Each structure stands twice: as structure tokens, then as C-alpha cells.
Amino acid sequence: MPQSLFSRMTVPLTALLTAGALMGVAASASAEDWRGWNVHPDGYPNSLALKSFADEVSDKTQGRVNPRVYNNAVLGDQPDAIDQTRSGALDFGNFNMGPMGPIVPETDVLSLPFLFDSVDQMYRVMDGDIGKRFADALADKDLIALSWFGSGARSFYDTDHPIEEPDDVKGLKLRVMNNDLYVQMVDALGGNATPMSYGEVFQSLKTGVIDGAENNFPSFESSNHYEVAKYFSETDHLIIPECLCIAKTSWDALSDEDKSIVRTAAENAATEQRKLWAEQVEKSREIVEKAGVKVNQVKDKSAFQARMEPIYQAFIKEHPDLESLIDDIRNTQ
Numbered sequence: 411m412p413q414s415l416f417s418r419m420t421v422p423l424t425a426l427l428t429a430g431a432l433m434g435v436a437a438s439a440s441a442e443d444w445r446g447w448n449v450h451p452d453g454y455p456n457s458l459a460l461k462s463f464a465d466e467v468s469d470k471t472q473g474r475v476n477p478r479v480y481n482n483a484v485l486g487d488q489p490d491a492i493d494q495t496r497s498g499a500l501d502f503g504n505f506n507m508g509p510m511g512p513i514v515p516e517t518d519v520l521s522l523p524f525l526f527d528s529v530d531q532m533y534r535v536m537d538g539d540i541g542k543r544f545a546d547a548l549a550d551k552d553l554i555a556l557s558w559f560g561s562g563a564r565s566f567y568d569t570d571h572p573i574e575e576p577d578d579v580k581g582l583k584l585r586v587m588n589n590d591l592y593v594q595m596v597d598a599l600g601g602n603a604t605p606m607s608y609g610e611v612f613q614s615l616k617t618g619v620i621d622g623a624e625n626n627f628p629s630f631e632s633s634n635h636y637e638v639a640k641y642f643s644e645t646d647h648l649i650i651p652e653c654l655c656i657a658k659t660s661w662d663a664l665s666d667e668d669k670s671i672v673r674t675a676a677e678n679a680a681t682e683q684r685k686l687w688a689e690q691v692e693k694s695r696e697i698v699e700k701a702g703v704k705v706n707q708v709k710d711k712s713a714f715q716a717r718m719e720p721i722y723q724a725f726i727k728e729h730p731d732l733e734s735l736i737d738d739i740r741n742t743q
């Protein structure tokens with residue numbers, strides 16, 4: 411082998427590479443490369459809005475802050491990602507308030523079934539003083555909530571039969587997100603709740619480890635759960651907001667000018683997400699129906715709601731200080 415040629419070339423090549431690496435270090439010394447967590451796949455409303463957020467921030471800060479979004483939960487499960495963002499190991503993320511409850515008890519109010527009357531009411535609540543109160547509670551746990559995304563209304567779906575009344579839930583093994591309130595919710599309907607990470611649901615449905623789960627149309631569709639669970643029953647039992655949250659350490663490191671750029675970009679992202687969301691709900695519903703899913707409306711939602719009363723009572727007993735917050739939310743028109 412003409413070894414001499416190779417060895418003669420390695421010296422200048424190594425030198426070149428070293429110089430390049432040093433230049434790279436120098437160039438990035440004043441720039442922040444932000445890593446952001448997202449559970450959803452490419453093309454999902456949240457993913458598109460997060461991408462717009464990242465682009466706007468890079469552009470307006472002229473590269474001083476370069477956010478990059480990692481889709482499909484490749485950076486970990488949601489509860490882990492929340493912890494990592496709190497510690498500053500991740501810089502930002504789009505988090506659902508469900509798995510936030512065990513960390514920020516105040517946000518558990520948002521996981522009480524049938525709290526909101528509609529998605530629009532939820533937006534009005536979160537965009538007003540009550541939203542600021544939740545943002546303060548999150549800031550106490552090192553998460554800076556800059557804007558609120560929607561995630562529609564969640565309903566039950568399963569592999570066995572339509573759910574028309576509470577007793578139809580009896581005996582069903584249903585996956586829920588990581589929050590004890592959801593276990594209580596399924597228990598109150600006579601089902602068996604299994605908290606499990608989102609990424610495990612498809613396989614668990616397929617192998618019969620669970621009979622069903624609950625989510626909104628876009629997630630039901632994009633996760634392919636609809637390929638296995640052929641009954642989607644519109645209980646609309648949970649309307650849970652999501653935040654675009656920044657790690658406190660990453661936020662504190664910004665100049666005032668950059669803070670304002672990042673905040674505006676997050677607000678713009680929420681506006682975009684909400685618009686895309688409304689469109690996606692219809693598209694996803696159509697896709698799953700075409701694929702043979704039987705979607706049934708639940709005529710008497712109040713029967714489900716009535717079963718939730720003991721959950722409210724126990725919650726208020728445990729958190730008497732949050733009772734007025736529940737009332738304020740319910741009274742928001």
C-alpha cells in the first residue's frame with residue numbers, strides 16, 4: 411500500500427481540521443444552540459409551530475440563539491423531558507399540563523375532567539390572568555411558560571366496543587398519561603387505568619396489554635392508534651392546555667432584547683399552532699373514519715360528568731387553596 415502518500419497527507423489535514431474546530435468553537439462561543447423537546451412527528455401542528463418558533467428566534471437574534479427542535483420524543487419521555495428542562499439539560503419544550511401536575515400541583519386543576527366547557531373557553535382562561543397564575547407556578551419550578559398551545563378535547567378509544575355510557579368503560583384496560591387524577595378518572599368509570607408513556611401505547615394496543623386509551627383526533631391519528639383501536643367515543647372529558655416552556659437557566663442567560671424576541675416568537679407560534687390545530691382535528695377525523703374507525707357521539711355527557719364529582723371533592727379537600735381557582739375557571743365566559 412502506498413503508505414507514504416497517506417501519511418504525508420495526514421499532517422496538513424489534521425492541522426486543517428484542528429484549525430477548523432477551533433474556528434467553530436470561537437464562532438459558537440457567543441451563540442446559544444438550544445435543544446428543544448417535542449413528542450409529535452414532523453407535520454403535526456405543534457411540530458410546525460415549534461419549527462416556526464425556532465426559525466424566527468434564529469433569524470431575529472441573528473444567530474445569537476439557535477433553537478433546534480427534536481421531534482418524536484427522541485430526547486426522552488415527557489416526564490423526563492420536563493425534568494431535563496427544569497435542570498437546564500434541555501432548553502425548551504412543548505409540554506402538556508397533564509404530566510406537569512406531579513411537579514407543579516397547581517396545574518393539576520387543568521387535569522380535572524370536564525373542567526372547561528370548550529377549547530375556546532380554555533384559550534380565554536389561559537390568555538388571561540389565570541394563565542399568568544399558572545405561568546408563575548411553573549416559574550417557581552424553573553420553567554418559563556411563554557405561550558399556550560391547544561390540544562383539543564380528549565376522548566376514549568378502544569379495540570372492543572363503543573362507549574355510550576359510563577358503564578361501557580367497566581373492565582376496560584385504558585392507558586392514561588402520567589398523573590394520578592387520570593387513574594382516579596378511569597377508576598370512577600369502572601375501568602382499569604394504566605399510566606404509560608405515549609410511545610408504548612401502539613404496541614400495547616396491538617398486543618392486547620391494553621384495550622384502549624384516550625386522546626384527541628390528531629394524536630389518535632398521527633400515532634397510528636386508529637389502526638388498532640376501531641371505536642372512538644366522543645366523551646370530550648379532558649381539555650388540557652400545553653405550554654411552550656423555556657428552561658429558566660436558558661432564559662436568564664438572554665439579554666433583554668433577546669428575551670423579547672423569544673417571547674414574541676413563542677406567542678406567534680401559539681397563534682399558528684391554534685390555527686393549524688383546528689384544521690388538523692377535521693383532517694384527522696376524516697382520515698380515521700375513512701380507515702374504518704367508528705366514531706360515536708356520546709349523547710349524555712352529564713352521566714360521565716356526574717361520576718367525576720368525588721374526584722373534585724377529594725381534590726378540593728387536599729388542596730383547599732385551589733377551590734377558588736376552579737370556580738374562577740368555570741366562571742370564565
Ligand code: BDP
Pocket residue numbers: 449488505506561587607608624625626629652
Ligand atoms: C398528546 C399531547 C402530548 C402527550 C400525548 C399523550 O399533545 O403532549 O404526550 O397526548 O397522550 O395529545 O401522552
